[in-house]
Amino acid sequence: MRLSQYFLPTLRDNPSEAQIVSHRLMLRAGMIRQSSAGIYSWLPLGFRVLQKVEQIVREEQDRAGAQELLMPTIQPAELWKESGRYDDYGKEMLRITDRHEREMLFGPTNEELITEIFRASVKTYRDLPKNLYHIQWKFRDEVRPRFGVMRGREFLMKDNYSFDVDAAGARHSYNKMFLAYLRTFARMGLKAIPMRADTGPIGGDLSHEFQILADTGESAVYVDKNFLDVDLLNINVDYDDREAVQKAVDGFTSFYAATDEKHDTAQGEKLGDRLVSARGIEVGHIFYFGTKYSAPLKANVAGPNGETITVEMGSYGIGVSRLVGAIIEASHDASGIIWPDSVAPFDIGLVNLRSGDAKCDAAANDLYAKLQKAGKAVLYDDRGDSAGAKFATMDLIGLPWQAVIGPRGVAAGKVEIKRRATGEKLELATDDAVAKLIG
Amino acid sequence: MRLSQYFLPTLRDNPSEAQIVSHRLMLRAGMIRQSSAGIYSWLPLGFRVLQKVEQIVREEQDRAGAQELLMPTIQPAELWKESGRYDDYGKEMLRITDRHEREMLFGPTNEELITEIFRASVKTYRDLPKNLYHIQWKFRDEVRPRFGVMRGREFLMKDNYSFDVDAAGARHSYNKMFLAYLRTFARMGLKAIPMRADTGPIGGDLSHEFQILADTGESAVYVDKNFLDVDLLNINVDYDDREAVQKAVDGFTSFYAATDEKHDTAQGEKLGDRLVSARGIEVGHIFYFGTKYSAPLKANVAGPNGETITVEMGSYGIGVSRLVGAIIEASHDASGIIWPDSVAPFDIGLVNLRSGDAKCDAAANDLYAKLQKAGKAVLYDDRGDSAGAKFATMDLIGLPWQAVIGPRGVAAGKVEIKRRATGEKLELATDDAVAKLIG
Numbered sequence: 001m002r003l004s005q006y007f008l009p010t011l012r013d014n015p016s017e018a019q020i021v022s023h024r025l026m027l028r029a030g031m032i033r034q035s036s037a038g039i040y041s042w043l044p045l046g047f048r049v050l051q052k053v054e055q056i057v058r059e060e061q062d063r064a065g066a067q068e069l070l071m072p073t074i075q076p077a078e079l080w081k082e083s084g085r086y087d088d089y090g091k092e093m094l095r096i097t098d099r100h101e102r103e104m105l106f107g108p109t110n111e112e113l114i115t116e117i118f119r120a121s122v123k124t125y126r127d128l129p130k131n132l133y134h135i136q137w138k139f140r141d142e143v144r145p146r147f148g149v150m151r152g153r154e155f156l157m158k159d160n161y162s163f164d165v166d167a168a169g170a171r172h173s174y175n176k177m178f179l180a181y182l183r184t185f186a187r188m189g190l191k192a193i194p195m196r197a198d199t200g201p202i203g204g205d206l207s208h209e210f211q212i213l214a215d216t217g218e219s220a221v222y223v224d225k226n227f228l229d230v231d232l233l234n235i236n237v238d239y240d241d242r243e244a245v246q247k248a249v250d251g252f253t254s255f256y257a258a259t260d261e262k263h264d265t266a267q268g269e270k271l272g273d274r275l276v277s278a279r280g281i282e283v284g285h286i287f288y289f290g291t292k293y294s295a296p297l298k299a300n301v302a303g304p305n306g307e308t309i310t311v312e313m314g315s316y317g318i319g320v321s322r323l324v325g326a327i328i329e330a331s332h333d334a335s336g337i338i339w340p341d342s343v344a345p346f347d348i349g350l351v352n353l354r355s356g357d358a359k360c361d362a363a364a365n366d367l368y369a370k371l372q373k374a375g376k377a378v379l380y381d382d383r384g385d386s387a388g389a390k391f392a393t394m395d396l397i398g399l400p401w402q403a404v405i406g407p408r409g410v411a412a413g414k415v416e417i418k419r420r421a422t423g424e425k426l427e428l429a430t431d432d433a434v435a436k437l438i439g
Numbered sequence: 440m441r442l443s444q445y446f447l448p449t450l451r452d453n454p455s456e457a458q459i460v461s462h463r464l465m466l467r468a469g470m471i472r473q474s475s476a477g478i479y480s481w482l483p484l485g486f487r488v489l490q491k492v493e494q495i496v497r498e499e500q501d502r503a504g505a506q507e508l509l510m511p512t513i514q515p516a517e518l519w520k521e522s523g524r525y526d527d528y529g530k531e532m533l534r535i536t537d538r539h540e541r542e543m544l545f546g547p548t549n550e551e552l553i554t555e556i557f558r559a560s561v562k563t564y565r566d567l568p569k570n571l572y573h574i575q576w577k578f579r580d581e582v583r584p585r586f587g588v589m590r591g592r593e594f595l596m597k598d599n600y601s602f603d604v605d606a607a608g609a610r611h612s613y614n615k616m617f618l619a620y621l622r623t624f625a626r627m628g629l630k631a632i633p634m635r636a637d638t639g640p641i642g643g644d645l646s647h648e649f650q651i652l653a654d655t656g657e658s659a660v661y662v663d664k665n666f667l668d669v670d671l672l673n674i675n676v677d678y679d680d681r682e683a684v685q686k687a688v689d690g691f692t693s694f695y696a697a698t699d700e701k702h703d704t705a706q707g708e709k710l711g712d713r714l715v716s717a718r719g720i721e722v723g724h725i726f727y728f729g730t731k732y733s734a735p736l737k738a739n740v741a742g743p744n745g746e747t748i749t750v751e752m753g754s755y756g757i758g759v760s761r762l763v764g765a766i767i768e769a770s771h772d773a774s775g776i777i778w779p780d781s782v783a784p785f786d787i788g789l790v791n792l793r794s795g796d797a798k799c800d801a802a803a804n805d806l807y808a809k810l811q812k813a814g815k816a817v818l819y820d821d822r823g824d825s826a827g828a829k830f831a832t833m834d835l836i837g838l839p840w841q842a843v844i845g846p847r848g849v850a851a852g853k854v855e856i857k858r859r860a861t862g863e864k865l866e867l868a869t870d871d872a873v874a875k876l877i878g
Contacts, residue, residue: 007506007569009560033556035511035518036543041556042509044571050509067446070481070489072474072593073512073576074533074545079474091538094513096545099530099580104475106513106535106545117472117480121448130446132483137512137576141538154511 001346003381003393007044009033010393020216022328023148025337029397031324038145038153045397046324048345050156053323054135056187056342057158064180064239066131066160071113073137077103079112083296094139106139111293111315114161118311119299125165125309128301131173133160135320149325150281156321162314165301167290170312172242174206174288175249177316179235181210181284182252184318186232188327189340192283193223195257204289204314209282211259214329217279220260225274227255281326288314331421337398338421346379347371348437349399351390353406355382364405367415367430371403374438395420401437440785442820442832446483448472449832459655461767462587464776468836470763477584477592484836485763487784489595492762493574495626495781496597503619503678505570505599510552512576516542518551522735533578545578550732550754553600557750558738564604564748567740570612572599574759588764589720595760601753604740606729609751611681613645613727614688616755618674620649620723621691623757625671627766628779631722632662634696643728643753648721650698653768656718659699664713666694720765727753770860776837777860785818786810787876788838790829792845794821803844806854806869810842813877834859840876 009030018024026032031046042050058068074096080086086093094106107113114132122130135158145153162173178194185192190212197209211221230252237248256271258264259280268275293299294311303309319326324343331338339345348371352364364380371378379399381390387406394402404416415433418425428436448469457463465471470485481489497507513535519525525532533545546552553571561569574597584592601612617633624631629651636648650660669691676687695710697703698719707714732738733750742748758765763782770777778784787810791803803819810817818838820829826845833841843855854872857864867875 005504007508007560007571030560033559035552035555036513036515036541039511039513041511041552043556044506044508047507047509065444067483069446069483069486072478072480074475074478074578074593076475094535094537096533096535098533099582102475113474113480116474117482120472121446121469132446139513143538154513 001379003379004383006379008397009043010396018148020147020150020329021332022150022216022325025328025332025396026148026325029337032149038142038151040149040152040154045345049324049339049343050321052343052345053188053327054156054158054320057184057318057320058135060180060184060187061133061158061160064131064176066133068133068135070134070136071107071110071117073106073139074104075107075113077105079116079297080105083112083115083293085112092140092142094141107136108138108140109315109317110134110159111161111313112297115293115297115299115313118161118163119297122163122301124302125304128163128165128311129169129173131160131162133158133316147325149321150329152321155319158318158320160316162316163294163299164312165303165309167312170288170290170314172245174286174314175245176239177286177314178208178249178252179237179239179245181286181316181318182232183235185210185212185283186235188323188343190283190327190330191228191232193221193227193257193280194252195221195259196253196262197259197285198261199287199289204287204292206288208253208286209259210284211280211282212326212330213278214281214326215279216329217281219280219282220263221258221278221280222263222268223257223276223278224255224271225276227257228276230255281329282319283323283326284316284318286314286316332398335392336396339398339400341400344400345397346377346399348376348378348401348403349394349397350378350380351387351394351402351404352380352382353387353390353404355384357407359410360405360407363410363415363430367403367405367434370434371437374434376438403433403437440818442818443822445818447836448482449835457587459586459589459768460771461589461655461764464767464771464835465587465764468776471588477581477590479588479591479593484784488763488778488782489760491782491784492627492766493595493597493759496623496757496759497574499619499623499626500572500597500599502622503570503615505572507573508571509573509575510546510549510556512545512578513543514546514552516544518555518736519544522551522554522732524551531579531581533580546575547577547579548754548756549573549598550600550752551736554732554736554738554752557600557602558736561602561740563741564743567602567604567750568608568612570599570601572597572755586764588760589768591760594758597757597759599755601755602733602738603751604742604748606751609727609729609753611684613725613753614684615678616725616753617647617688617691618676618678618684620725620755620757621671622674624649624651624722625674627762627782629722629766629769630667630671632660632666632696632719633691634660634698635692635701636698636724637700638726638728643726643731645727647692647725648698649723650719650721651765651769652717653720653765654718655768656720658719658721659702660697660717660719661702661707662696662715662717663694663710664715666696667715669694720768721758722762722765723755723757725753725755771837774831775835778837778839780839783839784836785816785838787815787817787840787842788833788836789817789819790826790833790841790843791819791821792826792829792843794823796846798849799844799846802849802854802869806842806844806873809873810876813873815877842872842876
């Protein structure tokens with residue numbers, strides 16, 4: 001994509017309304033624009049990141065055997081009255097009356113609706129287990145939306161729901177999601193720490209939240225330093241092997257990790273200087289809640305002997321739009337964002353230091369074509385701006401690699417490439433630069 | 440995907456509430472489930488089709504130089520008061536009051552919001568033209584939602600908006616979308632006929648709607664038979680060549696084509712027996728409306744001499760979720776759906792006639808593995824049902840190819856493959872069957 005044609009409305013100055021760094025950088029990098037309090041449009045650069053994050057979430061759900069569907073945003077109030085949560089949810093639920101005076105709502109979560117779909121379709125234990133997910137916009141009418149996409153009102157969430165015939169099966173479904181979540185976050189360059197959590201309005205017996213460490217995190221968290229050294233990128237347990245899956249989960253939960261609410265000072269002290277005290281951002285939350293929804297909503301199946309079985313359920317959420325902010329909180333410097341390769345909106349930023357100069361243009365066009373041909377997504381700054389402005393924009397938007405074409409380099413047949421994360425620069429012959437960037 | 444594990448709640452009987460064939464077949468094939476009047480969940484099979492349709496729309500938008508972003512579903516009422524449309528829209532607009540008593544709405548379209556984004560970001564003619572699109576759920580509170588996803592209340596739409604410095608540029612943007620739409624629909628196996636249209640509540644000077652022919656179409660349409668023979672799959676005009684683009688559009692609009700409202704009986708009669716009178720389903724609509732929104736919303740840029748230019752706009756819509764129903768209306772038989780290859784939820788349905796038989800299972804597993812390895816999406820019916828039930832399900836869900844493994848074939852080293860669209864059957868040696876199915 002040529003920057004001269006791209007819709008990338010960057011801002012030079014820090015927007016005064018943004019209190020945290022991800023919000024500031026997303027506004028400055030032209031990733032989002034607020035339309036109402038806590039409601040954002042995702043501009044092209046931001047939308048590309050959102051899609052990448054969404055795709056990683058999707059792939060890990062599919063890999064764990066979950067099946068994707070899509071429920072609507074607008075739900076009927078009756079279902080929530082059936083489960084008893086219509087009143088519980090209070091003012092955070094966006095309530096709507098349609099033209100026929102029917103009570104509707106913009107879904108803040110989907111336990112009721114998925115249970116209704118399940119009960120209408122699945123009648124026998126033979127069809128279990130099932131794990132159904134969707135990635136859909138939700139709405140929670142926060143009283144004070146803030147921090148950009150980190151605590152917005154309209155937000156993109158992956159939520160899924162497991163249905164099992166018994167508690168042991170439900171535990172296995174829970175465990176698979178536990179591991180899938182660690183893999184998901186690791187692929188985005190995040191070290192997410194699972195912590196025992198309260199179940200809150202979802203309810204249930206067992207729950208973990210996944211926190212990533214960032215100075216601007218909303219909660220104080222405590223974690224055994226040794227967990228931070230665990231390699232989460234290589235979780236390759238066979239999901240069909242219940243024992244191996246349980247063992248892997250037990251391994252990860254054996255490290256001490258707790259949010260403020262659950263922190264046990266005595267246990268923490270035992271760790272001595274292995275106790276890391278930090279701030280955390282919640283990026284995922286998983287729940288096993290048994291029959292809390294299946295019982296009132298009558299999600300039953302016939303068992304092997306014709307008996308009625310109320311299915312055992314769990315639900316699992318990842319804040320997809322929130323993750324975009326969380327990744328920035330965890331990965332930035334004074335100059336801007338530092339995207340992990342896996343979620344970067346483009347792989348390479350190509351800077352032409354002298355757009356309009358025939359030799360520089362030819363060299364830049366050539367490099368642009370070669371990188372694109374190799375399947376790389378390239379953002380090519382072909383505008384007439386100063387070198388300083390171009391470098392500042394590239395650092396701000398944080399693409400993993402920068403490739404710089406200038407008159408001196410062109411004369412010498414060289415390209416300068418820079419790794420955004422480390423600042424490391426290399427001057428290479430064009431073909432070597434291409435090889436390095438293609439990786 | 441093994442059908443024994445897949446969430447595919449097919450129905451044996453015709454649902455009484457469904458009046459048209461696409462609605463009936465989508466319910467029977469387990470593609471959708473209604474949660475409220477005109478509001479549907481897309482179950483896994485339906486969701487796969489929706490994604491394929493969406494991806495074709497996306498690719499053709501990108502190819503035509505449009506850039507993707509994503510605007511939220513919930514919009515502030517103020518913007519619509521600025522444009523003067525807040526009252527115009529009447530009861531079809533789903534109006535919402537948030538917890539702070541602010542007036543909001545669920546967007547039925549996005550002219551206002553995109554114009555606000557544009558005016559805040561683009562200040563000079565040098566940044567034009569721009570064409571921005573998104574694919575997002577919309578809501579129109581139809582008084583009598585019906586026909587399943589064909590006239591639902593919550594629906595997925597691709598809408599985009601072009602911004603140009605003058606009328607000639609705006610016309611070129613319009614023309615590119617005109618061609619992109621023909622390509623888009625052709626790739627889905629649809630022959631969409633562009634027809635001069637009224638501009639309705641969007642307003643403007645120039646508008647075409649794209650109608651596909653189907654017996655259950657909502658409007659009467661008239662078209663020159665010769666248009667139906669035009670090859671729409673090979674529109675390869677250089678989008679940057681204004682004249683060539685205009686010439687191509689003029690070519691397509693030279694054929695007589697009109698909806699009932701615009702039909703000119705005298706002109707129609709001139710065609711003699713070349714006049715086809717049929718029913719049409721609208722799948723797209725494009726508008727050039729000049730400064731209708733940019734003027735009240737003050738979307739201005741500075742011109743070359745510092746003068747203020749009010750940008751010229753157009754908007755362009757494709758009903759993505761509606762297309763899924765429209766494709767079925769255009770492509771089905773008495774046994775079920777006939778998916779065009781490009782949008783089929785799976786490429787191949789693999790039927791094991793004797794699941795549980797060691798030799799049949801081995802042959803089916805082998806074929807399943809080979810087809811998947813070749814990148815094909817395969818739905819493998821490994822259940823214990825009767826042959827008749829399995830064939831009926833495969834015909835109902837309409838995958839382009841069926842591959843049948845049975846004891847007789849296994850003994851002879853043969854696989855029977857069937858093309859769903861034609862019913863043509865071939866008995867082939869396994870490797871030949873694989874080669875044929877891989878294509």
